[in-house]
Amino acid sequence: MTPEQKLSSLGLTLPEPSAPVANYVPYVLSGNLVFISGQISKIGDEAIGGRLGEDLTVENGQKAARLSALNLIAQMKHACGGDLSRVKRIVKLGGFVQATADATQADIPKVINGCSDLMVAVFGDAGRHARFAVSAPSLPLDVAVEIDAIVEIAP
Helix, strand or coil, X not given: CCHHHHHHHCCCCCCCCCCCCCCCCCEEEECCEEEEEEEECEECCEECECCECCCECHHHHXXXXXXXXXXXXXXXXXXCCCCHHHEEEEEEEXXXXXXXXXXXXXXXXXXXXXXXXXXXXXXXXXXXXXEEEEEEXXXXXXXXXXXXXXXXXXX
16 A cells, blocks of 8 residues: 555545744755654644643643644655655654653653654554654644654655
C-alpha cells in the first residue's frame, strides 16, 4: 500500500499544508533532506491545547501529537510534489509538549508517541526515526504539542 492508501485505511485525510505565521518557511529542501518547521496540534478549527500536569491527559496529548503528525505529513507531501511514496525515511522528530514543571517527565515521551506511532503506521520501517521529546512551559497558540521533522526523500 502507498502512504496515501495507509492513511485512508486508517480513516485519516491530510489537511492543506499550514502557512507560516511568522518570518520562516514551512520546510527547507537541502539535497535529499526536507527540514520541516514545527507543526502544532491544530488542524482547521480542531485544536488540542492544554498543559500536561494541569488539564491535559497523556491520551489527549497523544491525540494532539497525531494532529501534529498529520500536519507534518501534509508538509512532506507538498515537499514531494504530491507523491508521498518519495519518502525514503523519517530521519528525526523533535517533540515539544506543553507541561507544568511538576508534570511526570516519563509522560512526555508517551505523548510524542502519538506522532511516532502514526509515522510507523503510514511509512512502515521507513517511519522509524530518531527523536527527542521535551517539555516546554508554553507553546504557540496554547497548543499542547509542536513537532518538527527531518525527512529523507527520493529525488
